[in-house]
Amino acid sequence: MFPPPPDHPLSQAEIIALEADHYHSFVNLALFLSVFTGMEIVVIFTPSPGWFIMTTLITLSLIKFICVILWFMHLIYDPPLLFIVFIAGMILAAGTMTALLRLMSAADVDPAVTNPSGFNYSVPPGQTALV
Amino acid sequence: MSDAASITHDDLGGHGNADAHVEHPTSTGISNKKLLMWLFLASDCMFFGTLISTHLVYRKVYPYGAITKGIVDVTNTFDIELTSFSTFILLMSSFLMALAVSAMHKGQLKSFRRATIGVMFFGLIFLGCQVYEFTNFFDGRAEYTFSVKTPPTAKFPNGEVISSTYHGSSDVVRAQAHLAVALVEEHPDWLTIPAPKPGEPVEKTEGVAPTVLADKHPSWVVAQFKQTKVERASLSLQNSVFGSTFFMMTGTHGCHVAGGVLWLAALFFYSYSGRMEKNMHGAALDVEVAGLYWHFVDIVWIVIFTAVYLVEYIPGYGPGP
Numbered sequence: 001m002f003p004p005p006p007d008h009p010l011s012q013a014e015i016i017a018l019e020a021d022h023y024h025s026f027v028n029l030a031l032f033l034s035v036f037t038g039m040e041i042v043v044i045f046t047p048s049p050g051w052f053i054m055t056t057l058i059t060l061s062l063i064k065f066i067c068v069i070l071w072f073m074h075l076i077y078d079p080p081l082l083f084i085v086f087i088a089g090m091i092l093a094a095g096t097m098t099a100l101l102r103l104m105s106a107a108d109v110d111p112a113v114t115n116p117s118g119f120n121y122s123v124p125p126g127q128t129a130l131v
Numbered sequence: 132m133s134d135a136a137s138i139t140h141d142d143l144g145g146h147g148n149a150d151a152h153v154e155h156p157t158s159t160g161i162s163n164k165k166l167l168m169w170l171f172l173a174s175d176c177m178f179f180g181t182l183i184s185t186h187l188v189y190r191k192v193y194p195y196g197a198i199t200k201g202i203v204d205v206t207n208t209f210d211i212e213l214t215s216f217s218t219f220i221l222l223m224s225s226f227l228m229a230l231a232v233s234a235m236h237k238g239q240l241k242s243f244r245r246a247t248i249g250v251m252f253f254g255l256i257f258l259g260c261q262v263y264e265f266t267n268f269f270d271g272r273a274e275y276t277f278s279v280k281t282p283p284t285a286k287f288p289n290g291e292v293i294s295s296t297y298h299g300s301s302d303v304v305r306a307q308a309h310l311a312v313a314l315v316e317e318h319p320d321w322l323t324i325p326a327p328k329p330g331e332p333v334e335k336t337e338g339v340a341p342t343v344l345a346d347k348h349p350s351w352v353v354a355q356f357k358q359t360k361v362e363r364a365s366l367s368l369q370n371s372v373f374g375s376t377f378f379m380m381t382g383t384h385g386c387h388v389a390g391g392v393l394w395l396a397a398l399f400f401y402s403y404s405g406r407m408e409k410n411m412h413g414a415a416l417d418v419e420v421a422g423l424y425w426h427f428v429d430i431v432w433i434v435i436f437t438a439v440y441l442v443e444y445i446p447g448y449g450p451g452p
Contacts, residue, residue, distance in 0.1 A: 015236060015237060016237050022229075026229045027226075029226070030222070030223065030225075030226035033225075034222065034223075037215065037219055037222060040441060041215050041441075044441050044444040044445060050446045051447075053445045053446075054445055057441055057442070057445075060437075061433055061434060061438075064430075064433050068426055068429060068430045068433070069426075072225055072228070072229045072422075072426045073422075073423055073427070074232075074419070079159075079160060079161055081161060081166075082161065082166070082169050086169055086176075089172065089173020089174060089175075092173075092176075093176040093179070093180030093181075094180070096180050097180045097181070097184035097187075100181070100184040100188060101187060101188060
């Protein structure tokens with residue numbers, strides 16, 4: 001990961017050879033992404049426990065996510081600074097999401113819990129909430 | 132750290148050669164365009180992170196803000212086959228984008244154009260699937276029974292009342308409007324019924340004003356229009372919190388995809404201007420930056436597909452208290 005930059009400007013022939021290597025990586029990755037997507041769809045219909053399916057989905061999504069970032073977005077071939085910049089944003093995003101999910105729950109937004117006076121928020125089926 | 136005396140691989144946006152147009156050296160050794168695009172993507176991560184987490188917080192609060200009032204199975208609304216297809220399409224567009232960037236680095240303009248056309252085509256397919264999907268989500272599907280009084284005939288001098296069933300939008304007003312159009316198309320001769328005189332009573336429907344049909348023909352109304360079964364609940368920005376967060380998130384993503392398609396179209400037409408050949412490395416950097424944006428849009432969809440669509444099908448994580 002993060003190969004050191006060459007000490008001389010690359011010639012056109014070197015660039016073409018480098019890109020040929022990248023091409024094979026891209027094709028392999030595209031095949032893997034298709035297979036992983038298929039696996040995600042199949043696994044949700046298997047008679048497995050919910051925790052197993054959830055873990056599998058998160059793992060497969062994470063693998064797909066990392067593969068696209070590293071190879072398609074060239075992060076593996078680029079200087080480490082770009083990796084740090086993106087990861088910093090990812091960490092902030094993950095932290096924000098975790099905080100939101102921990103701080104807010106369905107119970108916090110369910111009027112049946114937050115509104116003991118029983119004001120009727122529900123709308124009869126077949127009609128929109130806005131009158 | 133690079134300086135003006137030693138322009139290397141990184142300074143020229145990833146690849147360089149002795150004949151390249153030399154860009155201004157940067158203190159980071161990375162092209163400013165590329166660095167700023169990565170910074171933008173890092174900030175966009177947070178943007179989508181908040182949208183997705185808001186949806187995850189509110190997804191159980193469906194349909195009308197009261198979790199204990201009844202949850203409609205949203206898996207009945209989603210069409211996972213179509214969404215899987217559009218996910219596959221977006222992944223393949225990402226592959227083609229990588230090929231387009233690679234072609235530009237090699238200086239192969241024709242290959243770049245072919246790959247870019249492919250990316251735009253797949254992007255438009257994805258957007259088309261989204262539009263079709265959202266239209267179906269918005270409409271929903273319900274079964275109705277109705278009756279119509281036909282014009283006088285030789286057999287029935289006062290007309291006859293025909294009862295039938297109709298499958299249409301789960302929104303009653305919209306369903307009746309669509310029924311009116313369908314009936315007019317199927318029975319154009321019914322429009323020959325003379326209009327009632329002023330003050331003459333018109334047979335009323337139950338619970339729904341016959342405004343749409345009255346526009347078509349005042350005396351020809353659909354009576355007893357009643358919803359008997361909701362097969363697929365309508366999902367909209369207004370009728371549920373789930374719908375509101377869902378459409379905000381996927382709509383924002385769709386706008387990003389649309390913006391990406393326009394960007395690639397601009398690059399595609401720009402490639403015919405002759406300016407790209409004069410500065411291939413600058414052009415390669417521009418295409419690479421566009422590629423970063425497109426790949427980001429793809430990875431966001433990877434997260435949305437899993438966290439929004441697939442999670443609803445997991446036992447214990449789906450709808451329900």
